Every structure is written in C-alpha cells, then in structure tokens.
Amino acid sequence: MARAVSIRRKSITTAAAWALGLMMFFPILWIAILSLKTEGDAIRAPIEVLSSVWTFESFGAVQERSDYLKHFTNSVVISFGSTFLGLLIAVPAAWAMAFVPGKRTKDVLMWMLSTKMLPPVGVLVPIYLIFRDAELLDTRIGLVFVLMMINLPIIIWMLYTYFREIPGEILEAARMDGASLREEVFFVLMPMAIPGMASTVLLNVILAWNEAFWTLNLTAADAAPLTAFIASYSSPEGLFYAKLSAASIMAIAPILIMGWFSQKQLVRGLTFGAVK
Amino acid sequence: MATQHSRAAARLMISPAVLLLLCWMLIPLGLTIYFSFLRFNLIMPSGNEMVIGVFGHGLRVPGPEDFSGWENFYWFVTDPSFQAAIINTLVLVGGVLFITVIGGTLFALLLDQPMWGQGIVRILVIAPFFVMPTVSGLVWKNMFMNPVNGIFAHLAIGLGLEPFDFFSQAPLASIIWIVSWQWLPFATLILLTALQSLDQEQLEAAEMDGANWINRFFFVMLPHLARAITVVILIQTIFLLSIFAEILVTTNGGPGTATTNLTYLIYVSSLLQFDVGMGSAGGVIAIILANIVAIFLMRMIGKNLDA
Amino acid sequence: MGRIVLEKVSKSFGETEVIPALDLTIDDGEFCVFVGPSGCGKSTLLRLIAGLEDVTNGKILIDGEDATSVPPAKRGLAMVFQSYALYPHMSVRKNIAFPLRMAKFDQAEQDKRVAQAAEVLNLTDYLDRRPGQLSGGQRQRVAIGRAIVREPAAFLFDEPLSNLDAALRVGMRLEISELHKRLTTTMVYVTHDQVEAMTMADKIVVLRAGNIEQVGSPLELYRTPRNLFVAGFIGSPKMNLINGSIAAKHNAATIGIRPEHISVSSDAGDWPGKVGVSEHLGSDTFFHVTCEGITDPITVRVGGEVDLHYGDTVFLTPASDHLHKFDDKGLRVE
Numbered sequence: 001m002a003r004a005v006s007i008r009r010k011s012i013t014t015a016a017a018w019a020l021g022l023m024m025f026f027p028i029l030w031i032a033i034l035s036l037k038t039e040g041d042a043i044r045a046p047i048e049v050l051s052s053v054w055t056f057e058s059f060g061a062v063q064e065r066s067d068y069l070k071h072f073t074n075s076v077v078i079s080f081g082s083t084f085l086g087l088l089i090a091v092p093a094a095w096a097m098a099f100v101p102g103k104r105t106k107d108v109l110m111w112m113l114s115t116k117m118l119p120p121v122g123v124l125v126p127i128y129l130i131f132r133d134a135e136l137l138d139t140r141i142g143l144v145f146v147l148m149m150i151n152l153p154i155i156i157w158m159l160y161t162y163f164r165e166i167p168g169e170i171l172e173a174a175r176m177d178g179a180s181l182r183e184e185v186f187f188v189l190m191p192m193a194i195p196g197m198a199s200t201v202l203l204n205v206i207l208a209w210n211e212a213f214w215t216l217n218l219t220a221a222d223a224a225p226l227t228a229f230i231a232s233y234s235s236p237e238g239l240f241y242a243k244l245s246a247a248s249i250m251a252i253a254p255i256l257i258m259g260w261f262s263q264k265q266l267v268r269g270l271t272f273g274a275v276k
Numbered sequence: 277m278a279t280q281h282s283r284a285a286a287r288l289m290i291s292p293a294v295l296l297l298l299c300w301m302l303i304p305l306g307l308t309i310y311f312s313f314l315r316f317n318l319i320m321p322s323g324n325e326m327v328i329g330v331f332g333h334g335l336r337v338p339g340p341e342d343f344s345g346w347e348n349f350y351w352f353v354t355d356p357s358f359q360a361a362i363i364n365t366l367v368l369v370g371g372v373l374f375i376t377v378i379g380g381t382l383f384a385l386l387l388d389q390p391m392w393g394q395g396i397v398r399i400l401v402i403a404p405f406f407v408m409p410t411v412s413g414l415v416w417k418n419m420f421m422n423p424v425n426g427i428f429a430h431l432a433i434g435l436g437l438e439p440f441d442f443f444s445q446a447p448l449a450s451i452i453w454i455v456s457w458q459w460l461p462f463a464t465l466i467l468l469t470a471l472q473s474l475d476q477e478q479l480e481a482a483e484m485d486g487a488n489w490i491n492r493f494f495f496v497m498l499p500h501l502a503r504a505i506t507v508v509i510l511i512q513t514i515f516l517l518s519i520f521a522e523i524l525v526t527t528n529g530g531p532g533t534a535t536t537n538l539t540y541l542i543y544v545s546s547l548l549q550f551d552v553g554m555g556s557a558g559g560v561i562a563i564i565l566a567n568i569v570a571i572f573l574m575r576m577i578g579k580n581l582d583a
Numbered sequence: 584m585g586r587i588v589l590e591k592v593s594k595s596f597g598e599t600e601v602i603p604a605l606d607l608t609i610d611d612g613e614f615c616v617f618v619g620p621s622g623c624g625k626s627t628l629l630r631l632i633a634g635l636e637d638v639t640n641g642k643i644l645i646d647g648e649d650a651t652s653v654p655p656a657k658r659g660l661a662m663v664f665q666s667y668a669l670y671p672h673m674s675v676r677k678n679i680a681f682p683l684r685m686a687k688f689d690q691a692e693q694d695k696r697v698a699q700a701a702e703v704l705n706l707t708d709y710l711d712r713r714p715g716q717l718s719g720g721q722r723q724r725v726a727i728g729r730a731i732v733r734e735p736a737a738f739l740f741d742e743p744l745s746n747l748d749a750a751l752r753v754g755m756r757l758e759i760s761e762l763h764k765r766l767t768t769t770m771v772y773v774t775h776d777q778v779e780a781m782t783m784a785d786k787i788v789v790l791r792a793g794n795i796e797q798v799g800s801p802l803e804l805y806r807t808p809r810n811l812f813v814a815g816f817i818g819s820p821k822m823n824l825i826n827g828s829i830a831a832k833h834n835a836a837t838i839g840i841r842p843e844h845i846s847v848s849s850d851a852g853d854w855p856g857k858v859g860v861s862e863h864l865g866s867d868t869f870f871h872v873t874c875e876g877i878t879d880p881i882t883v884r885v886g887g888e889v890d891l892h893y894g895d896t897v898f899l900t901p902a903s904d905h906l907h908k909f910d911d912k913g914l915r916v917e
Contacts, residue, residue, distance in 0.1 A: 025403050100283055108290070122304075129336075149300045213518065251408060263465065270462070
C-alpha cells in the first residue's frame with residue numbers, strides 16, 4: 001500500500017525530474033524556438049535569440065527552397081505503405097503461429113527475428129546493385145519494399161504477442177457458429193485485436209519514418225523522404241539555422257506526437273517481449 | 277487445438293512471410309559472400325559479366341572468372357583504416373552503452389519516485405528517441421557544438437573561456453554524445469517499465485528486514501533489473517553497430533578516420549570508392565560481428581517465449 | 584434430429600494416446616453427460632465430436648452420416664464453452680445473431696430468432712449491452728442463446744457452470760435441464776462434478792484416462808456401479824469401501840456400502856466404533872465413525888437430528904441387500 005510521502009521529498013524529486021526532462025527535451029525546444037526566428041537572429045547568443053522578433057518566414061522558405069511537401073509525402077507514403085503492406089503479410093502469419101502452433105512454430109518465430117539482426121551494411125551492396133539493375137533506385141516502391149522487409153519481423157512479432165492474448169476458445173466458438181476461416185479472421189480476430197494492431201502500425205510507422213540507412217543510400221532526389229531531405233542541409237551552403245530548424249521541426253513533429261501515444265508499445269515492440 | 281484443416285490453412289497463411297524473409301535473407305547474403313571473393317569494382321568492370329535473373333531485369337555482376345580468393349579480406353583487414361574502424365566501433369558502442377545504461381538506470385530510479393507531473397516528464401525524457409538520426413546529428417553539430425554559433429560556444433564566451441571545437445578536437449566523443457542523447461530515452465523507458473513491474477511487497481519485506489535504501493537497491497532492485505539491463509545492452513548493441521546517418525551528416529567519418537566505424541567504412545569502400553569486392557568482405561565481417569551479439573539476444577528472447 | 588455415434592474413435596497427441604478406441608451412441612434427444620476427474624479425456628472427447636480436433640482413428644456419425652472429416656462449421660452442432668467465449672466487441676444481440684449471420688439468414692429472420700431466444704433466456708433487457716457489462720450468469724445465458732438460435736442437431740456443453748458461484752450454479756443447472764425438456768434436442772454435457780451429472784443426465788458416461796468405465800442412467804450407476812472407480816466416483820458423500828477380513832467374510836476383495844444404507848444403534852450391531860466428526864445439514868446428519876478393523880472412518884447418514892456426540896460408542900450394521908462386492912481386480916461381483 002502506498003505510504004504518505006513527505007511534501008518536501010516529493011518537491012525535491014519533482015524539481016529534479018523536471019530539470020532532467022527539460023534538459024533532455026531542450027535541443028528540440030531550442031530548434032522550435034530557432035525555427036521562429038530570422039536567419040540573422042538565429043545565430044546570436046541565446047539571450048539575444050529569445051528577445052528577438054518571432055516570425056514564421058523560415059517555414060515558407062523551406063518549402064520554397066527544397067519542396068518540403070514532396071519529401072513529406074514521400075515519408076508518409078514510404079512509412080505507411082511499408083507498414084500496411086507488412087501488416088497484410090504479417091496478419092495471416094501471426095494468426096497461424098498464435099492459434100495453430102506446431103512443433104516448429106517457436107523456431108520459425110526466432111528465425112524471423114534473427115533476420116532483423118542482420119546488419120544492413122552487410123547486405124548494402126547486393127541490395128544496391130539489385131536496385132540499380134531493377135531500376136528501383138530512388139523510387140518509392142523500392143523503399144516501401146525494403147522498409148517492409150526490415151520491419152516485417154517486428155510486425156509479425158508484435159501481432160503474435162497480441163494475438164496470443166486472445167483466447168483460442170473465442171475463435172473456436174466462431175468456427176462452431178459456422179464462420180469460415182476468412183470470417184473468423186475478419187469478424188472476430190481482427191476486431192478484437194484492433195488495439196494491438198493500432199500499436200503495431202504506430203510503432204512501425206515511427207521506425208520506418210526515422211529509418212536513415214536505406215533511405216539515405218537508396219534515394220537521391222525523387223523518392224527521398226524527410227531523413228534524406230534533412231541530410232541535404234549538412235552541406236556547408238545549407239548552414240541556415242532558422243531554415244534547418246524549421247525543416248527539422250516539420251520532419252519530427254508528426255512522429256513525435258505519434259511516439260508519445262505509443263510509449264508502452266514501444267517497450268514491447270523493441271524488446272520483442274523480453275521486457276514487460 | 278488444431279485439426280488438419282486448420283494446420284493446412286496455417287501453413288498456407290504463414291508461407292508468404294516465410295518465403296519473403298527467406299529471399300530477403302538468402303539472396304543478398306549469398307551475393308555478399310560471392311562478391312567478397314571477387315575482384316569487383318563498379319567503375320572498372322572486368323568485362324567478365326554475368327547476368328543473374330532478378331525481377332526480370334537481370335542483375336549484372338562479374339562472373340566467377342574474377343575470383344580473387346581471400347584477397348579482399350586480406351586487404352580489408354590489413355588496411356589501417358580497418359583497425360581504426362574496429363576500434364572506433366568498439367569505443368562508440370561501448371561509450372554509448374556505458375552512458376545509457378548508467379544514465380538510464382538513474383533516470384528510471386528518479387522517474388519511479390512519486391512526483392507532480394510524472395506523465396509530462398516522461399514525455400519530455402523519451403522525446404529524443406523519436407527524432408530522426410539525421411536531424412539529431414545536424415542539430416547537435418550546428419546549433420550546439422558549432423565553435424562559432426553554437427550554444428556551447430556562446431556559453432563559453434559568456435564565461436570568458438575559449439570556445440571548444442567539438443568535431444575537430446573530440447570528434448568521436450561528440451558522436452558518442454549525440455547517439456547517447458538518442459538512446460538514453462530507450463534505456464530509461466525500458467528500465468522504468470521493468471522497475472514498475474517490481475513487486476512492492478518485496479521492497480517492503482526488505483525494509484522490514486532492516487535493509488536501507490542502498491541495500492534495497494543493490495539486493496532487490498538491481499537483481500530485478502538485471503534482465504532488463506541485459507536486454508537493453510543487447511538490443512542497443514545491434515542498433516549501435518549500424519550507426520550511420522549521424523556520422524554521415526556530421527563528420528563524414530573524419531577528420532581522417534577518427535569517426536569512421538565499420539558500417540561507415542564499408543559504405544565508403546563500396547559506394548564511394550566503388551570497390552564492391554572489398555566492401556562485401558567488410559560486410560561479411562560485420563555480419564559475423566553482429567551475429568555474435570545476436571546469438572546472446574536470441575537466447576534471451578527464446579527463454580522468454582517458453583515462459 | 585441429433586443422433587451421435589462414435590465408432591472405435593481414438594485420439595493421440597503425438598506419441599501419447601489420450602483416448603483409446605471407444606464406441607458410444609448418444610441417442611436423439613438424449614441428455615448425455617461425460618463425467619470424470621480432470622484429465623480423463625472428457626473435454627477432448629467433446630472436442631472430437633465438435634470437430635475442433637481430428638480423430639486419430641475411427642468414425643464419428645451424426646444422424647447416420649459420416650462427419651469424421653467435416654469441419655466444425657458444417658457439422659450442425661452448437662457449443663457452449665467453459666469461458667463462454669462471447670465476442671467481446673459485439674453487443675449481446677450481435678453475439679446471439681452471429682451464427683445466423685454466418686448462415687446468411689435474412690435480417691428479419693435473424694431479428695425474430697434473436698428476440699425469441701432472448702425471451703426464453705430472460706435477456707431481452709440486455710440485448711444492447713456488451714458481454715463485459717454482464718454478470719457471470721447472464722454471460723452464460725448469452726452463450727446458450729448463441730447456441731440455440733441456429734437450432735442445431737445437438738448442443739455441446741464444455742463444463743459450462745464451472746465459472747459460476749455455487750448458488751448460481753444450482754439455478755443454471757435447473758435452467759439447462761428445463762431447456763432440454765422444452766427443446767428436446769440432444770445435449771452432450773461435460774463436467775467433473777458428479778452432482779451435475781446425477782441431477783441432469785439421461786445417460787452418464789463415466790470416463791477415466793480416456794476409457795469409458797461405465798455408461799448408464801444415473802440410477803443404474805448409483806445402484807450397480809460396474810467397478811470400484813465408478814462406485815467411488817458416483818454418489819455424495821462417497822460410498823464406504825472396506826477391504827481386508829471384513830470384505831473376505833462376504834467373499835469379496837472389497838465391499839462397498841453407501842452412507843444411507845447403514846443403520847446406527849447405540850447397543851448392538853455388526854461393527855462397533857467411536858463417533859468422530861459429525862456434519863449437521865439439518866435434514867440429514869453425517870457421522871464419521873472409526874470402527875475396529877477398518878482403516879478409514881465409515882461415513883453414515885442418519886435422518887434428521889440425532890443425539891450422538893464426539894467419542895460416543897456406536898454399532899453400525901450395513902443393509903445386506905445394498906452391499907456392493909468387488910473382486911481383487913476392482914470389478915463388481917454379484
């Protein structure tokens with residue numbers, strides 16, 4: 001049972017925790033501030049930055065300079081596309097493993113996870129060459145496929161752990177009630193697994209959105225998502241603090257919001273259930 | 277609970293996933309191993325071209341005439357930049373692990389205490405994890421560590437000190453710092469989750485047995501966290517071995533090879549110097565290294581699956 | 584119609600045989616109860632009939648037709664699960680209508696049948712709630728409702744009352760018996776509770792380790808248990824089983840006598856003994872009497888209130904026409 005904690009102690013921990021939280025968050029807060037400044041003000045000393053005028057001009061400039069919207073669209077298409085395509089393949093597989101487990105189910109599952117452990121750089125060259133010769137370099141469809149493949153083990157794993165929590169008797173009841181396999185999955189399993197599937201989608205969209213190895217190596221201009229778009233600011237001519245800040249904020253804001261909703265699932269998805 | 281009908285259906289439903297992952301694993305892996313034994317340079321083709329049918333287009337690669345034995349491995353391993361890359365990789369992984377595990381444990385202990393606004397603090401602490409690697413690399417490099425306009429430089433000048441040029445004087449440490457900022461939230465979140473699953477009665481029992489706060493931490497909490505800490509270490513290692521974007525947007529592996537890790541070195545040899553044979557040899561080495569970690573991780577996950 | 588015949592049906596999981604080949608006929612309209620201790624294979628047998636498990640060998644006939652490899656959805660049976668297995672995301676109405684929807688009944692027919700079932704089961708006021716908002720007994724009724732709307736050839740019940748508290752269980756027991764009388768549809772009911780078996784069944788199948796120990800009406804099993812296992816399993820409190828020299832006197836390895844077939848006297852009788860713990864139920868009193876030469880205390884039923892106390896000396900006399908005799912293999916001898 002909870003015991004009363006002295007107000008003094010609670011005040012101290014509160015102050016320490018808030019200081020810590022703000023410290024960790026400060027870089028994000030700071031670029032949010034810089035994004036609302038003019039280019040000239042953004043490089044001043046911090047105190048002067050805060051007292052200078054506020055403006056939204058950088059946001060417009062980012063769009064004009066490098067067509068932010070195109071890259072944003074690429075990011076959306078690639079992250080959601082790869083996730084939904086993955087879901088399409090993962091739902092049946094997770095159903096099979098969760099509800100019709102066999103002797104080798106565990107091995108199959110472990111093997112699927114092990115493909116996630118393969119370092120991307122180990123297969124960079126072949127994938128690059130296959131993409132070059134299949135004319136998939138710098139295309140959205142190519143990236144959708146690659147990101148689906150690298151996240152497929154996580155999607156299957158997460159769905160499997162969620163499906164396993166659904167009692168098998170309910171699916172048997174559906175079978176007894178005359179439901180076909182398709183009806184069983186669509187009318188009973190999927191509606192019951194909606195929270196789990198939503199979390200799976202959320203986490204995998206985040207992972208795909210932030211993926212920065214394949215997106216940097218397999219795209220140039222046309223299909224570049226936000227990760228690659230931001231990387232273009234690393235060249236010296238791109239050293240515009242306010243614009244870089246505005247671009248960064250626009251790139252991370254959507255995912256930051258999604259991420260905050262997925263805290264709990266994050267642990268489950270990224271540790272493959274090893275920590276609950 | 278299975279009948280022949282459902283088992284047949286299960287096999288059918290699992291096969292797309294299995295086939296895709298099998299192809300995804302075997303084809304590139306096989307090609308990487310094949311390339312690693314070839315003299316294969318993208319801008320100096322040997323003319324012994326061979327076409328492997330993939331996607332109906334055909335993949336153009338050198339034929340077995342260009343077999344070079346262990347040459348690629350020999351040159352890759354004896355290259356001084358390989359040694360530098362191995363050391364950098366180890367320092368980078370080790371440094372980030374050290375910071376995130378110690379820091380994460382302390383953060384988790386703090387966040388587990390009763391306080392006002394716990395939810396908001398949690399959100400603030402985990403936010404960096406959702407920032408894409410290219411953004412965090414560039415933001416730290418320019419807005420914070422830049423020796424002229426960065427906040428740290430402004431602070432140093434304000435205090436009457438000489439501004440520190442992070443990326444030329446301590447490049448690897450700077451990258452460790454940036455990566456740690458990204459991964460601290462992950463360690464904190466997982467350790468906090470583990471800490472919250474600790475049975476309060478265990479702590480109360482220890483308290484009744486006369487254990488003080490330090491004893492309770494070392495004899496009750498830490499053993500409970502041991503498993504979560506191991507998971508954090510293993511999973512982070514898998515990801516940290518592949519750090520790429522942060523290096524690409526900040527130092528490009530430099531100055532010299534000061535921040536070149538194995539991943540970046542392979543990227544340089546294969547896509548910048550077009551020496552696919554050499555890059556593939558490096559790839560094979562990277563796969564072996566990652567597998568050593570993966571075996572331990574898989575064992576832990578496997579044990580959990582039985583429970 | 585709902586006549587279920589099992590011919591030489593057996594079931595193995597890998598190497599382990601859970602049900603050795605058995606034959607069984609469940610007649611149309613019969614209330615048949617599978618009873619036995621946990622792990623005796625009674626649920627597996629039910630799942631074989633349902634089609635949720637494949638039989639390893641043998642045939643299952645439903646109304647004369649071979650249903651051995653027919654999938655569960657096509658067998659025309661309805662099942663009530665131990666956990667009720669209600670669909671948590673659907674309202675009570677949708678739950679009950681689900682089998683009708685799967686069978687592509689039109690909306691009007693669905694509504695009519697759901698309304699009827701709800702009426703019978705007192706669920707009319709709860710049709711728009713979710714299963715999570717119902718009590719255990721109500722959930723149970725929804726599960727039954729879902730089973731009856733489709734008018735199946737037979738109902739299968741898998742320990743349906745085990746999740747209810749004692750008071751509700753008695754009520755639901757009556758409701759299910761009542762339902763059977765009204766619908767006259769075949770019911771196959773699995774339970775580990777012999778009281779449920781005795782009170783509800785037309786035919787009881789006693790199972791142990793996958794083997795059928797005895798099949799018969801409740802009273803047949805009660806009066807003439809075929810072996811020691813059935814003798815000990817059916818009846819509450821249990822039959823007293825006595826072996827040794829006293830049994831030998833009756834030319835048997837073991838004799839059995841039910842608590843209600845023993846008379847008690849304070850001055851004369853076959854078995855002298857001392858009164859131990861007594862349980863007063865009001866209408867009856869059970870005494871546990873330690874007798875000379877008998878290892879376990881003998882349970883005796885005495886009607887009403889009797890003035891006997893802990894430590895009193897009594898004499899017990901078994902009614903000889905109710906004495907059950909078993910040989911050294913545990914089989915009944917007449």
